[in-house]
Amino acid sequence: MKQQAFEAHYGARWNEFSDWLNRRSAKRPKSDAAPAVDPMEVPARYRELCQQLALARDRQYSADLIERLSRLALAGHQTLYGARSQGLERMWQFLRAGFPRAVRREIRFVGVAAVLFFGPLLLLTFAIPQHPDFAYVVLPAEVLDSVQSMYGDGVKHLGRKREADTDVAMFGYYIFNNVRIGFQTFAGGLVFGLGAIFYLLYNGLFIGAITGHIVHSGLATNFFSFTSGHSAFELTAICLSGAAGLKIGYALVAPGRLTRGAALRAAAAEAIPLVAGVAGMLLIAAGIEAFWSPRTFLPPAVKYALGGVMWLVLLLYFAFAGRERAA
């Protein structure tokens, strides 16, 4: 078949397919006329187009025609294979099942991250009241003094000296700062896991030293009534972002039977749901920390209880959410 006859024979069908693609990509279709191609017929039309492109290439038709067909094929490929479900339904599925499942699937990395983070945290919390001078080995004196002044007795709002409308400012700051720490911990994993290990240990030591120092200074009630509310979300989130970072780092160190690139791709695809969940948890933590934690009108016991409930809910969520009932 000569090129002229080929074009005359199939040209109308190419135009119809192209018209369908244009309508799909246009936000508002220009005309209300029914599309020339029935949507159910599109995949068949696309395969037909691919076959004609292959023929055109094989028969060495003009570059112009081949270019036209390959553009159509590329646009068709992107439209047909690129269609992915998005939106609220998917987000709800992720919250209901996807995120806790991802955490359970990566439980080994979560465990390692928990040891790296909670290990030094708990160690310093309990060791520093016994050996108070050790706090000054970990952190400079100015930092410890400023923290101590934040939780001193008679402070109206715990945590930071502030007025009521600074709650919003602090909310913004917590998002800006804490979510960034979560993201950095994950990204640091790309350096063979070293960055993630560093951030986990660093944050564990930092928080542990401050907690231990505060306990030693006798301000434990003020401090824990501030931190208990958001501690569940914030500490768990840091731990999970570290786990995600460790996972991609481990893929580079021990790629198994894959190439390092392929192992990294696979690990990143499995780790990224953790990071998305971490971002959500840190948003919640920022809200609690800004608007609930500094309130001093409730007795500490109530705030401890609520903090405990948060931990319980979060652990139950990770343990059980998204498990399908056995048939």
Place this chain on the structure above:
Amino acid sequence: MLDTARDIPTPEGIELTLRLAGPVARARAWTVDVLVRVAVFIVVSIPLSILGAVGAGVMFVLWFALEWLYPTVFEVYFGGATPGKRMLRLTVLHTDGTPVGLPASLTRNLLRAVDFLPVLYGFGLLTMILSRDFQRLGDIAAGTVVVYREADFQHSAIPQAAPLPPPMPLSAVEQRTVLDLAARSQTLTAERAEELASLASRVTGAREGSAALGRILSIANYLIGRRSP
């Protein structure tokens, strides 16, 4: 082969061609994006600064969104390109040629933090040079590439001429060469087109100048199947 065109095989048994974008174009797009973000931040923060502490809170959230979410939002929901990339006609795609989705876009943009190290995308540049497809670390992890969006298709039809069969059988590649020259003849200067046509002396029967070009056009018309009425 040293080439920035990358063929991706599809399940339908054809190969689609992507044109990969290199570090310079991407650095320019990034610069535009930085300027856009700084401009947005300045413009929005002027009215916010009047609002005091509440405004400061919104400013922190805005800065966070511009730093971390801006690329992902544009890549996933606005056609695979940030404003900077759009300006330089670049698009982010999965390595299989499909538009980038949320997980991959999030991966490549969060790992930007490592690509940026030690200064101004040092690691990113290094891996782009070492990888076959100009991928920085985030691209490798996410399985994405940055490609040029094709310019709008310019249809260059073969000009009409009285069809003539070639003087001897032409191989498929020779036919393709004649067709390409005929199609391009309108975008070349007349002198250059005639000069090129004169080179094909066996096909044109050693004609020169416009006679050679006329003969090439006639043969091209014959090859694509036009017949004299």
